[in-house]
Amino acid sequence: MKKILVLAVISAMVFACGVPKTVQESRKVIKGYWSLDNISYSQSGTFNVTVFGDTSKECFEGSAWRFIPNNNTGIYTINNGSCPTGDRNFIFDIQEVDPASGLYDFLLKPTNAKGKSDDNRGFRIRLAQLNESSMKWEQSVTLDGKPFKITMNFSKMTE
Numbered sequence: 252m253k254k255i256l257v258l259a260v261i262s263a264m265v266f267a268c269g270v271p272k273t274v275q276e277s278r279k280v281i282k283g284y285w286s287l288d289n290i291s292y293s294q295s296g297t298f299n300v301t302v303f304g305d306t307s308k309e310c311f312e313g314s315a316w317r318f319i320p321n322n323n324t325g326i327y328t329i330n331n332g333s334c335p336t337g338d339r340n341f342i343f344d345i346q347e348v349d350p351a352s353g354l355y356d357f358l359l360k361p362t363n364a365k366g367k368s369d370d371n372r373g374f375r376i377r378l379a380q381l382n383e384s385s386m387k388w389e390q391s392v393t394l395d396g397k398p399f400k401i402t403m404n405f406s407k408m409t410e
Contacts, residue, residue: 277345277355278320280381284408285316287327293400300401303361303374310334316405318343324366340364345378355381357388376403383407 290308292298302311306329316327323343329336340362348354360373379402380387386405391398 277378277381280383281318281345281386282320283318284410285318285386285405286408287311287314287316288404288406291402291404293398293402294394298394302401303359304372305329305339305361306334311403315408324362340366342366348377354378 289312290302292300298308300308302308305311310329310331310333313331314327314329316325318325325341325343326338327341328338342360342362344358346356346358348356355378357376357378358373359376360368360371362368374390377389377391378386379389384407386407388403388405390401390403392401393399
């Protein structure tokens with residue numbers, strides 16, 4: 252019986268200390284409603300980009316996002332009337348990449364309303380900046396064999 256109690260205490264300590272404090276703080280900050288204000292590219296030109304396997308940059312700009320960190324779920328809503336509008340569900344996770352630099356990865360996986368993924372695809376995005384009023388995501392991809400960065404700027408909405 253004593254061994255079980257010791258094992259339970261050790262397990263509780265591991266789970267309690269498992270998530271870095273900075274990640275816990277980030278989850279508190281990200282909670283709530285956000286507007287995706289604009290999307291920009293590291294190169295000039297016209298590009299046919301499908302964001303998160305869903306729709307175009309133009310459709311995503313102005314979309315409303317809600318993050319629910321206690322169960323790592325969220326919803327974004329495409330509002331542009333010339334696009335396929337409506338709610339899209341996702342699950343997410345914030346992972347600390349380097350404690351010294353404060354860099355984070357943001358993992359986003361589109362799902363259905365029940366939290367299940369149709370194709371099990373997800374996207375890794377660098378959480379470049381996060382504070383009480385704004386957030387910046389950076390996604391690095393390859394275009395014609397060269398690095399290409401997609402930057403998404405969000406602003407916090409009042410609830």
